[in-house]
Amino acid sequence: MPDAYVALEGGSVVAARCRAPGTSHGELVFTTAYTGYEESLTDPSYEEQVLTFSYPLIGNYGVRSERFESERVHPRAVVARELTEDVAEWLAEEGVPAVDRLDTRDLVGQIREGGAMKCGISAGPDASEQKAREALADCPGMSDHTDIGAQVSVAEAQTRGDGSTDVALVDCGAKGSIAQSLVERDATVHVLPYDTAPGEVADLDPDVLFISNGPGDPANFEAAQSLVEEFAGEIPLAGICLGQQIIARALGGSTEKMDFGHRGVNQPVRDLRTDRVVMTTQNHGYTVADPGELEVTQVNVNDDTPEGLESDALDVLTRQYHPEANPGPNDSLGFFDDVLELADCRTPVAAD
Missing domain, CATH: 3.50.30.20 (Carbamoyl-phosphate synthase small subunit, N-terminal domain)
Structure with missing residues (x-):
């Protein structure tokens, strides 16, 4: 029975x-x-x-x-x-x-x-x-969870590591291994609530503003999108998964819900510049439909959806997949090294 x-x-x-x-x-x-x-x-x-x-x-x-x-x-x-x-x-x-x-x-x-x-x-x-x-x-429905960030984000700012590069990680539901991957590369990671105001980021004056992964519809993360709009061109920007979608929306692009998404550890991604294919870990039900001001640099081999977005002019680097990739594969761990190299492009921000 x-x-x-x-x-x-x-x-x-x-x-x-x-x-x-x-x-x-x-x-x-x-x-x-x-x-x-x-x-x-x-x-x-x-x-x-x-x-x-x-x-x-x-x-x-x-x-x-x-x-x-x-x-x-x-x-x-x-x-x-x-x-x-x-x-x-x-x-x-x-x-x-x-x-x-x-x-x-x-x-x-x-x-x-x-x-x-x-x-x-x-x-x-x-x-x-x-x-x-x-x-x-x-x-x-997933789009009806308009404040889903409150369920997964830190309630107060936290600091991890004590390195030479300051990263402001906006926690929209971040996996712990993202912060750990940055700390291991000599970064100080300031984990910020999903609804952090621009003034708080300006006071922090980070070398990189990083928008994390997270659940649900990227349209419901208005505060994080506002941060990108405020600091694009002033602070280098990075994002993973939901973070890529939020950054694209903030820079003139759009997102859409997928039929069943990408969830697994064997998603093939092709780099359009090198033609190299890497295997990736993914977990998302939305994707970037229009990249706006950003260039699509990587695509999913199975369905051609954007997997990497970049802008040299705005110092932006994002990935739809999870480079930290716990439990693996580890093909794309170099992303975190590339993110920290963005710190060389940083322009100090004056608080209001």
């Missing part, structure tokens, strides 16, 4: 086994990653989503906190073909519903055909199809 149910936006309900009890809802997405489940589950970019793992066994090397990208699990619920006891217990402790023993190949196929969709989950002794359908009915 099943003790878990997943209600899909298309109207169907899938029976499953409960591994961590609860009722939840979110945008149902999938990742093709076959390692790095700890990193995925603690990635703030999965906020308000239900994460489906396409790889059949999740948890085969345990759960170690040193691999976490943040302090908590971010997906609203987790779906897998099979979860080990270690992962199931971890999710139960975190209060995140989890289910397995369902056909994830079919589920992934539905997402690929119909796009990321809303879903509701009911799991546990009192689970029912009705509860799953009710959870689905209450599920908002």
